[in-house]
Amino acid sequence: MSGVNDIALSLQGLYKSFGAKVAVADLRLDVRAGSMFGLVGPNGAGKTTTLSMATGLLRPDAGRAVVLGADVWADPAAAKARMGVLPDGVRLFDRLSGRELLRYVGLLRSVDPGLVDTRSGELLEALGLSEDADNLVVDYSAGMTKKIGLACALIHAPRLLLLDEPLEAVDPVSGETIRAILRSYVAGGGTVVLSSHVMELVENMCDTVAVIAQGRVLATGTLDEIRAGESLQRRFVDLVGGKQLDEEALSWLRSS
Numbered sequence: 448m449s450g451v452n453d454i455a456l457s458l459q460g461l462y463k464s465f466g467a468k469v470a471v472a473d474l475r476l477d478v479r480a481g482s483m484f485g486l487v488g489p490n491g492a493g494k495t496t497t498l499s500m501a502t503g504l505l506r507p508d509a510g511r512a513v514v515l516g517a518d519v520w521a522d523p524a525a526a527k528a529r530m531g532v533l534p535d536g537v538r539l540f541d542r543l544s545g546r547e548l549l550r551y552v553g554l555l556r557s558v559d560p561g562l563v564d565t566r567s568g569e570l571l572e573a574l575g576l577s578e579d580a581d582n583l584v585v586d587y588s589a590g591m592t593k594k595i596g597l598a599c600a601l602i603h604a605p606r607l608l609l610l611d612e613p614l615e616a617v618d619p620v621s622g623e624t625i626r627a628i629l630r631s632y633v634a635g636g637g638t639v640v641l642s643s644h645v646m647e648l649v650e651n652m653c654d655t656v657a658v659i660a661q662g663r664v665l666a667t668g669t670l671d672e673i674r675a676g677e678s679l680q681r682r683f684v685d686l687v688g689g690k691q692l693d694e695e696a697l698s699w700l701r702s703s
C-alpha cells in the first residue's frame with residue numbers, strides 16, 4: 448500500500464486566477480516517489496501555472512504544494528533543497544558563463560565548492576556544453592539555454608525534478624542524452640515530473656500521466672490506464688476535445 452512517504456509531490460487544491468481568468472482551479476495530484484510523471488494538456492491548460500506554484504515561483508491563491516514532506520510555501524528552504532527546477536522560459540543570470548552560472552547555483556544550493564566543480568565539469572561534458580562553458584549564457588542558443596538550465600536543476604542532486612518542456616528546442620543527440628540522464632536518475636530512486644506537448648516523448652519516457660485542461664486534472668493514472676489501448680495522441684485528443692477545421696475556414700489561403 449502506498450503511504451504519505453511514497454509521495455514525492457503532492458498538490459492539494461491549488462487555485463490561481465489572473466483577474467477574471469481562472470488558470471488553475473482546485474487542482475489535486477499526487478506523484479509517487481520513483482516515477483517519471485508526464486503532465487500534458489492543451490495550450491493554456493494551466494501546466495506552467497501549476498508547475499510555478501509547485502516550485503515556489505508563484506504563490507497560489509489557495510491550496511498547498513508539498514515536496515517530499517516539505518510545504519513549498521510554509522518551508523521553502525527545505526522544499527527547494529529537495530527539488531531541481533527547470534522553469535518555462537528560464538530567466539537565468541545570463542551575463543555569467545555557463546560554468547560560472549553552474550557554480551553560482553551549486554553554491555547557492557550549499558553544495559561543497561570542490562564538488563560543484565567536479566559536478567559542473569561532468570554535467571557540461573554530458574550535455575555537450577564543454578566547448579561553450581566559458582561563453583556567456585546570453586549568447587547560447589535556445590537548446591543550449593535549455594541544457595544549461597537542466598544542469599542547474601541537477602547540480603545539487605535533488606530527489607525531485609520538475610521540468611517544464613525539458614526537450615523543447617533541444618537537438619536529437621542532446622535529447623537522447625537528456626532522456627538517458629533522466630532514466631538513470633529515476634532508476635536511482637529520483638522522481639521526475641515533466642510537462643510536454645510531445646506525446647511520443649511522454650509515451651516513451653513516462654510511467655504515469657496526468658491530463659490537464661482548464662486548470663483541472665481531467666484524468667490521471669499509469670500510461671497504460673490513460674492510453675486504454677490507443678495511442679496517447681488519440682486519447683489526448685479524445686479527452687480534451689479535438690476540433691475539426693471547418694472546410695470554409697481560411698479559404699483565402701487557398702484562393703491565390
Ligand SMILES: Nc1ncnc2c1ncn2[C@@H]1O[C@H](COP(=O)(O)OP(=O)(O)OP(=O)(O)O)[C@@H](O)[C@H]1O
Pocket residue numbers: 465468469470488489490491492493494495496497
Ligand atoms: N501572468 C499571467 N497573467 C495573466 N494570465 C496568465 C498569466 N499566466 C498564465 N495566464 C493564463 O492562465 C492560463 C494558463 O496558462 P499556462 O501558461 O499555465 O498554460 P500552459 O498549460 O502552460 O500552456 P502552454 O501549453 O501553452 O504553455 C492561460 O489562459 C493564460 O493566458
